[in-house]
Amino acid sequence: MPAPEIGKKNPLVKFEHIEKSYDGETLVVRDLNLDIAQGEFLTMLGPSGSGKTTCLMMLSGFETPTHGEIYLEDKPIGSIPPHKRNIGFVFQNYALFPHMTISENIGYPLHVRKVPKHKIKERVSKILDMIELSGFENRRPAQLSGGQQQRIALARALVFEPKLVLMDEPLGALDKNLREQMQFEIKALHARLNVTVVYVTHDQSEALTMSNRIAVFDDGIIQQISTPEVLYEEPMNAFVAQFIGENNRISGEVVDINGKYCKVKFEGGIVTALKVNVKAVGDKTSLSLRPERVIVNPEAGTTENIFKGEVRELIYLGDHIRTRVNVCGNRDFIIKVPNSAGHKITGKDKNIIVGWSSEDCRALDAGV
Amino acid sequence: MAFPVYVGKLEKTWYYFFRVICGAVLFFLIAPLIVLIPLSFNAEPYFTFTKGMLSFDPSAFSLRWYQDFLNNPQWLHSIKNSFIIGISSTFLATFFGTLAAWGLSRPYTPFRVTIMSILISPMIVPIIISAAGMFFFYSKVGLSQTYIGLILAHTALGIPFVVITVTATLVGFDKSLIRASASLGADLVTTWRKVIIPLILPGVISGSLFAFVTSFDEIVAVLFLAGYEQRTIPRQMWSGIREQISPTILAVATLLILLSISLLTTVELLRRRSERLRGIASS
Numbered sequence: 001m002p003a004p005e006i007g008k009k010n011p012l013v014k015f016e017h018i019e020k021s022y023d024g025e026t027l028v029v030r031d032l033n034l035d036i037a038q039g040e041f042l043t044m045l046g047p048s049g050s051g052k053t054t055c056l057m058m059l060s061g062f063e064t065p066t067h068g069e070i071y072l073e074d075k076p077i078g079s080i081p082p083h084k085r086n087i088g089f090v091f092q093n094y095a096l097f098p099h100m101t102i103s104e105n106i107g108y109p110l111h112v113r114k115v116p117k118h119k120i121k122e123r124v125s126k127i128l129d130m131i132e133l134s135g136f137e138n139r140r141p142a143q144l145s146g147g148q149q150q151r152i153a154l155a156r157a158l159v160f161e162p163k164l165v166l167m168d169e170p171l172g173a174l175d176k177n178l179r180e181q182m183q184f185e186i187k188a189l190h191a192r193l194n195v196t197v198v199y200v201t202h203d204q205s206e207a208l209t210m211s212n213r214i215a216v217f218d219d220g221i222i223q224q225i226s227t228p229e230v231l232y233e234e235p236m237n238a239f240v241a242q243f244i245g246e247n248n249r250i251s252g253e254v255v256d257i258n259g260k261y262c263k264v265k266f267e268g269g270i271v272t273a274l275k276v277n278v279k280a281v282g283d284k285t286s287l288s289l290r291p292e293r294v295i296v297n298p299e300a301g302t303t304e305n306i307f308k309g310e311v312r313e314l315i316y317l318g319d320h321i322r323t324r325v326n327v328c329g330n331r332d333f334i335i336k337v338p339n340s341a342g343h344k345i346t347g348k349d350k351n352i353i354v355g356w357s358s359e360d361c362r363a364l365d366a367g368v
Numbered sequence: 369m370a371f372p373v374y375v376g377k378l379e380k381t382w383y384y385f386f387r388v389i390c391g392a393v394l395f396f397l398i399a400p401l402i403v404l405i406p407l408s409f410n411a412e413p414y415f416t417f418t419k420g421m422l423s424f425d426p427s428a429f430s431l432r433w434y435q436d437f438l439n440n441p442q443w444l445h446s447i448k449n450s451f452i453i454g455i456s457s458t459f460l461a462t463f464f465g466t467l468a469a470w471g472l473s474r475p476y477t478p479f480r481v482t483i484m485s486i487l488i489s490p491m492i493v494p495i496i497i498s499a500a501g502m503f504f505f506y507s508k509v510g511l512s513q514t515y516i517g518l519i520l521a522h523t524a525l526g527i528p529f530v531v532i533t534v535t536a537t538l539v540g541f542d543k544s545l546i547r548a549s550a551s552l553g554a555d556l557v558t559t560w561r562k563v564i565i566p567l568i569l570p571g572v573i574s575g576s577l578f579a580f581v582t583s584f585d586e587i588v589a590v591l592f593l594a595g596y597e598q599r600t601i602p603r604q605m606w607s608g609i610r611e612q613i614s615p616t617i618l619a620v621a622t623l624l625i626l627l628s629i630s631l632l633t634t635v636e637l638l639r640r641r642s643e644r645l646r647g648i649a650s651s
Contacts, residue, residue, distance in 0.1 A: 062547055082550040095548035099566045108562075109552035160553065 010074055011035035012164060012196050013059065019067035020054050028054050030220040032068070036198060038163075041190050043199045043207040046217030047243070052200045055217075056166050059198065061085050072164070088157030088165035088195075092172050094149045096141040102128075102152055103137035109160040127155045130189070147178045154186065158193060167199045171206065183210055204244050208232065216240050233290075237277050238364045241288035248294070250287040250328045254278050254363070262363050267329045272304045273361040284366040289356060291334040298355035306355040309333065327354055401625055408433055408618035415615060433619035443616070446604040453515065453600060454583045457522035462576040464523070465530025466568070472531070473538040484531070491528035495588045498525070503592040513595030521589045526579030533578070537571025570639050577635055581628065 013036040020029040029051040036042050044052035057063040059070060061082030069076050077085060097105050104111075106127060107120045115123075128134045131151040141149055150170060157165055167186075171179045187210050190197050201207055207214045208228045215225040216239070224231060224240045235241035242249070252266035262275040264285055271287060278285045298306060309327025316322075321343070323335045335354065337343055371380060411430040412418050420428025437443050468487055472480055490498055502521050503512065511517030545567075549559040565572075587602040594603060601620060608617045 060551060062550075081555075082547070083553050083555050086553065087551065089548070089551035091544050091548060093542070093544060095542065095544040097545060097548075097563060108549075108554070112553045112558060156552065 012038040012073060013198075014071040014074075015055070015059075015068070016071065017068040018055070018058065018065045018070065020051070020058060020063065021066050027220055029058075029065075032220075032222065034215065034222065034225070036196060038196055039194050040212045041187070041197045041199065041210060043201060043211040043214045044217055045201060045204060045207040045214050045243075047202060050217035051220040052215075052217040053168060056168055056198060056200050059164075060087055060089050060166055086160075086162050088160070088162040090150075090153050090157045090165065090167040090170045092169045094141075094153040096149055096153060096156070098141055101138050101140060102133075102144075105141065105152060106156045106159050109156065113160060123159055127159050130192075131155050131185070146174055147182060150174065150182060151185070154189070158189065158195065161193075162195065164196045164198065167197065169201050170199075171201075179206070186210065208244070214244075216243060218243075234276075235288060235362065235364070238286050238288065238366070241362070241364055246291050246334060248289045248291060248330060248333050250289070250330055251366070252285060252287065252329075254281050254283045254285055257281060261358055264363055269307060269328070271328065271361060272358040273363040274358060276362045277364040285363045286366050288362045288364050289360060291336045293356055293360035294333075294335045295355045296335060296337060297353050303355045303357050305358060305361065306353060309352050309354055311350050311352050323352075325352060325354065327352075404618055405622050405625070408615065408622045410615055410618075413615055415618070433614075433616045434623075436614070436616045437619045437623075440616070442599075443601075443604060443620070446599050446601045449598055450584055450600040450602075453518050453522060453598070454580050456519045457526055457583045458576050458580040460519070460523040461526030461530050461579040462572060465527045465575060465579070466534050466572055468527070469531045469534035469538060473535060473541075487531050488528045490525050495525075499589040499592045502589060506593060512593055513598065515598055518590065518593050518598050521593055522583040522586060525586065525589065526582050529578035529582065530572070530575035533571045533575035534568060537568045541567060570643075573635060573638070577631065581631075584624075 013034075015032050015034040018029055018032040019027060021027050028049075032051075032055065034055075044055060046052045054063060058065050061077070061080065064078065069078055071077065072085070072087075097108065100108070103121075103124050106124045110120045110123060124137070125134070128136065131154065133148060133151060133155075136144070136148070136152075141152070144152065153170070170186075171182050174182060183206060186197075199207075199210065208231075211228060213225060213227055214231055216223045216231065218239050224236045226234075231240060232245050235244065238249075241247050250264075250266055250271060252264040252271065254262050255265045255270065256263040257275060257278075257280070260275060261272055262278060264271045264273055264287060273287050295303065300306065307327050309325040311323060312326055312331070313324040314321055315324075318339070320339055321337045323337055325333045325335060327333050333354075369383070371383075406421070407415065407417065409429040409431065410418065410421060411428050411432065418428055465487075468483075471477060472484055477483075499521075502524075506512040506517045506521075511520065541564075545563055546559055549563045554562065584600075585602060586600075587606060590598075590600050590603045591606070594600065601624070605617045605620060608614055
């Protein structure tokens with residue numbers, strides 16, 4: 001999806017040199033600098049303990065940074081308590097008030113802001129309509145299913161028209177189909193209401209489908225922040241390459257650097273790759289190659305990288321065949337062969353020739 | 369009783385025997401109370417069943433002891449005191465006990481175990497020791513034989529009940545609700561009023577009920593600390609038994625039993641109603 005024009009206006013949220021430590025020793029978030037544009041859908045993606053949820057907590061006011069400043073609409077918000085920040089929050093466990101009806105739950109933020117009763121009723125009705133749960137006004141949260149509760153939690157965070165809404169892994173407790181449906185609904189609401197969303201998740205496919213930009217977190221810093229396409233096709237380090245999408249790794253050592261490209265030597269030969277995250281000859285590197293960019297039995301001379309390998313396993317997945325191959329020192333090299341007429345994988349021949357363009361092969365840091 | 373096919377003779381015997389044992393235990397607990405009730409209608413000033421009562425002769429029954437109780441200025445004064453002291457100490461115990469339980473349930477409270485032990489100690493330490501200690505201390509500060517002194521003493525005795533029940537309620541309390549309320553714009557006072565109190569109210573009420581009954585029935589501390597002005601119902605019953613031997617106390621006892629039953633029934637009905645309203649299945 002197209003990214004909003006960052007830079008035309010001032011960013012809505014600005015993290016400046018943010019640091020956070022709980023015990024004074026280990027830094028959970030390290031020197032974080034981030035600008036979030038108005039109206040964008042930004043996802044903070046990363047494994048557990050990477051600092052993404054902590055950033056969300058600092059933005060909402062439930063945690064304070066140990067260093068640095070956060071700006072909302074150019075005003076520092078460090079000293080503003082959570083209840084004055086006017087930021088919507090959707091919790092992973094929904095946090096609906098069990099003793100109130102649905103309309104009282106959704107009307108709560110309006111009630112607290114002293115909106116007149118008839119207006120509250122009107123706005124609650126309108127938003128229930130938007131999430132397709134009209135008629136549920138007098139039910140209680142305990143009577144609703146997980147997906148319905150999540151939609152109510154969403155409505156409650158949006159009804160007071162905040163400029164910014166934060167979501168902390170809201171779909172974690174739902175089953176796959178419901179999750180995909182809710183992803184679609186959240187995106188639709190985002191487009192319709194033109195609100196800025198900061199979304200935290202550890203599910204990379206969720207991040208890829210929903211976001212304008214994704215900030216990949218690991219170990220307290222943003223490893224890379226960009227649009228889904230750029231992150232998938234041009235990962236800048238081994239962590240991002242391996243965290244997003246599937247990735248074939250070839251370990252080796254740089255033996256030559258020639259402008260945009262470099263030559264990497266591994267046990268059985270030399271690969272020509274894009275020089276992305278290596279500095280000098282002699283550096284250890286890990287090459288990243290997406291399975292769908294591997295060509296089976298390429299014509300000689302069409303690409304620089306052609307190698308012989310041995311087929312280890314074929315898994316039939318209907319629309320494609322997942323082929324595990326031993327090549328270039330990697331015993332779990334994956335190729336996805338589309339199940340089109342005349343495809344060349346039969347399983348009878350153990351030998352296979354694979355090739356790829358050096359544009360598709362990125363030389364990154366040696367990583368973990 | 370329709371037993372499943374696989375139940376053997378031993379299980380069947382146990383099934384009935386178990387119920388007989390339970391019945392016997394309950395009977396043992398309740399019988400002394402049940403016996404009091406008809407005795408309180410005795411026309412003669414005796415503590416035993418007269419021949420007339422056993423043959424259900426209407427003239428053997430009378431309401432004279434109830435009349436004595438409700439017309440006697442000493443008893444009326446005691447009733448007034450019992451309620452004044454009971455309600456005041458319950459109010460204070462509930463207020464402070466709830467706040468204490470809230471503070472103690474936070475994740476990083478320092479000295480939590482020590483504080484909790486001190487607050488609960490009146491329930492564990494033999495009442496005679498607490499009462500004697502209070503007597504010596506209150507005498508020194510001039511609180512002995514005053515209403516305030518007795519109210520404070522009963523508050524201290526009632527706090528453990530409130531702390532325990534409210535702490536138990538808070539264990540099941542979803543802390544993210546407080547963050548949700550804050551994120552929606554409610555300050556702390558509003559959050560307390562609209563979110564926290566409604567949800568912990570069953571625990572608070574249950575604890576305050578225990579505190580009230582504790583104060584209402586309390587005799588040992590009253591014996592040490594109360595002057596003539598502050599006599600409560602149990603204090604009056606105490607002199608009734610030791611000095612006057614009047615069956616009026618049977619009438620008082622019967623009324624107290626009825627009061628306890630109606631209090632407990634009311635609270636249980638309220639609890640069930642609030643659980644229904646909250647959509648939680650009542651157990």
